[in-house]
Structures are given as C-alpha cells and as structure tokens.
Amino acid sequence: MINILGICGSPIKNSNTKIILKEAFKAIKQDGVQIEIFDLYNKKIQDCCHCNWCMDKQSKNEYCILKDDMEELYPKVVNAHALMVASPVYLGRLSGHLASVLDRIRCIHYGRYYAGGMKHKTGAAIAVSWYRNSGIETTISSIHWAFLTYQMLIAVPGSISTFGGAGVSSFSGTGDFDSKDKHQILKDKHGIKTAGLTAKSMVEIAHIIKKGKDVIV
Numbered sequence: 001m002i003n004i005l006g007i008c009g010s011p012i013k014n015s016n017t018k019i020i021l022k023e024a025f026k027a028i029k030q031d032g033v034q035i036e037i038f039d040l041y042n043k044k045i046q047d048c049c050h051c052n053w054c055m056d057k058q059s060k061n062e063y064c065i066l067k068d069d070m071e072e073l074y075p076k077v078v079n080a081h082a083l084m085v086a087s088p089v090y091l092g093r094l095s096g097h098l099a100s101v102l103d104r105i106r107c108i109h110y111g112r113y114y115a116g117g118m119k120h121k122t123g124a125a126i127a128v129s130w131y132r133n134s135g136i137e138t139t140i141s142s143i144h145w146a147f148l149t150y151q152m153l154i155a156v157p158g159s160i161s162t163f164g165g166a167g168v169s170s171f172s173g174t175g176d177f178d179s180k181d182k183h184q185i186l187k188d189k190h191g192i193k194t195a196g197l198t199a200k201s202m203v204e205i206a207h208i209i210k211k212g213k214d215v216i217v
C-alpha cells in the first residue's frame with residue numbers, strides 16, 4: 001500500500017487549491033493507493049519557534065513542544081510515502097499557513113526521535129494563482145526547496161507543465177471572474193491535467209522507492 005497525503009495550503013473553505021488537489025487525486029484512484037487530504041482551512045497552526053526542543057527532548061508520539069493542529073498532522077506525515085503539497089500563490093510563493101506547516105515538519109527530519117523521517121519520501125507540488133504568469137513556478141519552487149531540504153525526491157508532470165500542477169482561478173488567468181462562481185479552477189482543464197500528471201508521477205516514484213528500500217534495508 002502506498003500512502004499519499006495531500007496538504008491543502010489555502011485558509012479558505014472549499015478553496016480552488018483543495019479542488020485541484022482533489023482532481024489530481026482522481027487521476028490516481030487505484031488499488032494499492034490510499035489517499036488522504038489535510039486541509040489547512042480552520043486549522044490552528046503556530047510558527048516554528050526554533051526552540052530546538054524536538055532536537056533534545058522529542059520522543060515517540062511527542063513530536064513538538066507546541067500543542068496545536070500539527071499533532072493531528074504529524075503521524076499522517078510520518079506514515080505517508082508521498083506528500084502532495086498544494087498552495088495558493090501568495091506574492092509569488094507558498095502561503096504563510098503552508099510555510100508554517102513545512103517549517104514545523106522540521107521535527108520529523110531533525111528531531112531526536114524521528115531523525116531522518118522525511119528522507120526518501122516523494123514530494124509533489126501544485127500551485128494555484130489568480131493571474132496567469134503571476135508566481136506559479138516560484139510557488140512550486142518554494143515548496144520544492146522544502147522537499148530538497150528534507151532529502152525527498154520530487155515528482156514532476158513532464159513537458160506540459162514541467163515543475164508541478166499549475167492552475168489558475170480566474171477565467172484563463174485573465175483576472176476576469178463570475179462572482180457567483182468561486183471555483184473557476186474547475187474550468188482550467190489544462191491546469192487540472194498538469195496536477196493529475198504530477199500525481200501519477202508521484203505514485204510511480206513512491207512505488208519505485210518502496211521497492212528500492214526493500215533491497216537496501
């Protein structure tokens with residue numbers, strides 16, 4: 001079984017980011033793949049305070065000194081073979097909410113008990129912007145830097161998008177919109193396709209890593 005964890009980095013309920021993440025997962029519904037989404041809507045997650053408690057005092061199931069909704073997320077991250085991290089574009093990079101989550105995951109890689117816990121997980125990124133050419137690639141890249149720091153392997157969709165899932169939430173990324181329809185992302189068929197291809201690539205890599213680990217260990 002391959003465990004896939006999607007993290008939706010929008011603070012909005014039923015966000016465009018959540019929708020494209022769900023669409024991406026439709027492309028990988030198959031036997032042997034278990035999918036779960038952790039949505040940052042309504043979640044209370046503090047910033048990492050760099051106290052280094054995790055490095056000195058962390059123990060089994062005691063991940064971090066800060067007590068908040070990360071306690072629900074930590075075991076899901078530990079058990080995941082692959083993370084699909086989706087963010088709205090905020091000023092050309094990932095949302096602050098998501099940045100806090102990725103910072104806090106530090107304790108699963110550098111913590112005393114969970115040291116190296118992120119190594120060789122697969123990472124895949126999706127970004128959703130309002131305007132076309134307005135920060136999608138830099139947002140995906142800002143997520144990829146976290147994956148690289150955690151020694152994860154990055155899945156990309158291939159030629160139609162290159163770096164990850166890339167969606168727009170206004171009509172064709174022009175900024176035009178219909179105020180009665182907050183889910184324009186569903187009309188971005190190309191963006192949804194890039195997210196699905198990224199998800200498929202993620203599952204392939206996760207399978208390869210899982211098999212490879214059986215050989216190494």
Ligand SMILES: Cc1cc2nc3c(=O)[nH]c(=O)nc-3n(C[C@H](O)[C@H](O)[C@H](O)COP(=O)(O)O)c2cc1C
Pocket residue numbers: 010011012015016017018088089090091092093128129130131132134135168169
């Ligand atoms: C603080 C902030 C910064 C934003 N910066 C950008 C930006 O740089 N480029 C862009 O195209 N859209 C930007 N947006 C718009 C969002 O990326 C866009 O509305 C996106 O669809 C939100 O996703 P959601 O519906 O999943 O929350 C910004 C929105 C906010 C709140």
